[in-house]
Amino acid sequence: MPSPIGHSLSGILLYQIFNKNVRYDTRRLFLYIFFSNLPDIDLALGFFVNNPNLYHQSIVHSLGAAVFVGLIASILITKRKELFLNSFLLFSGIYYSHVVLDYLASASDTSYPYGVALLWPLSNEHYVFPFMIFLDIWRGKSNETFFLGLFNYHNLQAIMIELVLFLTLIIIEDFD
Ligand SMILES: [Zn+2]
Incomplete structure (x- = not known):
């Protein structure tokens, strides 16, 4: 998985x-960042059993979860009926972009499960991307070690790669 910095x-x-040619909207930007990070909520579930990685990159990181979350979010957030389909596609799409990004980092997965359940429920398979683009973020295996395990040179490198790649794309996109 890339870091929350990469996902944000x-x-x-x-x-x-x-959102080209529309006025800047902080609330809207926050929603994009929120749904870009949301799938990693499955790390929090693992804290209840003292194994934060246990449920990570399972069905919460999948096509089925993206559809489910998009549906719930559209019901909760969309006020105008005619915009429902737009919102559904948008929220599902942003959520699923996280899953795809994790897939792009899966070549360097160092803990089980390797890869991402990209297509669940259509397929139970965990897919691993064949090339190294982003680096997996190392973290501790128990509640006590999880956060301390984030501080290492490998993760710093991972974040630098994310910063370089995304900031380049953001700057190019801005000039477009
Ligand atoms: Zn993730």
Whole structure:
């Protein structure tokens, strides 16, 4: 998985792409960043059983979850009926972009499960991307070690790669 920094930057990039020629809207940008990070909520579930990685990149990181979350979010957030389909596609799409990004980082997965359940429920398979683009973020295996395990040189490198790639794309997109 890329870091929350990488996921947030991808949210900002998507905001830029889909909000051209409209007035800047902080609430809207926040929604993009929120849904870009949301799938990693499955790490929090693992804290209840002292194994934060246990449920990570399982069905919460999948096509089925993206459709489900998009549906719930559209019902809760969309006020005008005629915009429902738009919102559904948008929220599902942003959520799923996180899953795809994790897939792009899966070549460097160091803990089980390897890869991402990209297509669940259509397929139970965990897919691993064949090339290294982003680096997996290392973290501790128990509640006590999880946060301390984030501070290492490998993760710093991972974040630098995310910053370089996303900031480049954001700047290019901005000039477009
Ligand atoms: Zn993730």
